[in-house]
Amino acid sequence: MNKIGKPNLEVFSETLLKEARKNKNIIVVTSDSRGSGKLVPFGKELPNQIIEVGIAEQNLVGVSSGLAAGGKIVFGVSPASFLTARALEQIKNDVAYSDLNVSLIGISAGISYGQLGSTHHSIHDFATLRAINNMTIVAPADNFEAAEVIKQAISYNHPLYIRYGKKPMMDIHPPGTKFKIGKSIVVKKGEDLTIVATGETLQRAYLASEILKKSNIHCSIISMHTIKPFDKETFIEFSQNSKAILTVEEHSIFGGLGECCASLIAQNNINVKLKILGIPDEYMINGSQADVLDHYDMSPEKIAEISKDLLNK
């Protein structure tokens, strides 16, 4: 049984603190998001490496860009929802178009805010940022991915968006796993179907595969932590050799992981069944992150059931 680790957000802040102790060029910018970004210890230990702009996301992104233009390695930290919607034009022009070394950290991403409702959910961030040239988008799944992406972000030298949730995550990857931005991780291989998941839905896909194993259905699981640039090579290889593809994401069914996979299947003439799981276009139901994901067919049991349907079993 896989052990339950820490919230990815905590791993983010611990990793960043460790790196920032060694590298004084690392600067964090927050928009009254120090507490929710788990950055209180960072602020206490390295007060000269944290800039607070108040509740002003557009300003957060602009100031981050200016610091990066001056040679700093910048982490702009703000709730994913506000960061990627309200400050979208700053992300587009000041970070992406200007090609600056800014890592934008979307905290409490997806539906992590649960009962706080749709104002606080970011089920649009993959879609909006995918359409912005020169943006890289990463959604780490477990503590390992959450830490590795920060270590790589420091020398990435280009615009980067990373989204983090706040619930403890199950450890999926065994020691020795390799992580690289832009290269997916094949968690397991099976000949029946391939489940592609990103971010915090990976553990649900993984648990579904354990259920399916009991019915003698063997699936491949891919952690598609990087939404852009998309690891086309791995995806195409698996879709050519699977009976069906199931995608799972904590995002609108529009413009995210699923539609990216659909586009690759269609444009590469691959004959494989596809089902996209995500948040449908409706007034979202209210509940905790777990309850909402369950409601929209992303419980491990439901993922297993849908997988069986796809395989006509």
Next chain:
Amino acid sequence: MNEKNLKKKSLEYRKTILEIIFQSGAGHTGGSLSCIDILNVLYNSVMDISPKNFPNLDRDHFIQSKGHSVEALFTVLCDCGFYSKKDLNTLNQFNSHFIGHPTKKVPGIEHNTGALGHGLSVAVGLAICKKIDQKNNKVFSLLGDGELSEGSVWEACTTASKYNLDNLIVIVDRNDLQITGKTEDVNPIEPIDKKFKSFGFETISTNGNNISDLLYVFQHVPVKENKPTVIIAKTTKGSGVSFIENQINWHHKVPSKDEYESAISELNEKLNSYE
């Protein structure tokens, strides 16, 4: 550079602005002519920015937040030796980096601008960076007056004040006009000085089309230790060409051949008076 030469340069720059807009068939004539004296004084007498020191960061910085007045900036950077006139003449041609707003693909441009209300936050970030690195360089940013309706400008002001950015010098090109009409009719922004003051800035007003006034003001900034400065530069949109001055339709009007020739001869007459 002495005052007389700067005044002559301002006239030459106006000729170049009109020439490149006329030749390329597009450009923001009115706003480029209103801010050209400010850019002239900044690049030729105030800022420590040159093609030689531009690649390293140990120098002053300039962010033109009112990106649409790019023809003025391109003209000055060309004269300062960042690129040749031949390069500048590719303005608006297919595949040229010389387009209708500043991009870093053009040598000497610090940041990509064009959408209004962005530049000041970036300038604030750069100024904080200089403070962290304990460098004495200054960061200058030019804003339009119509641009002051963007809320993000005022977000940036709060941070400039919080971090005591006396190395930040903001210049407002106060030409009173924007694309629809008078700023005070479109969406009143006065009192500009009191607004900035209440956001923690020291404010100075000056004639932004008068070289001696600009030289004087820039010698006296920052006004106060630990405070960001804003210079409200009162300018005339279309300044320097009688029939373009204060005309709303010249926001991005391109001169006809007759208008172009008439403007050039008016500027040549003024230049001749210096000989």
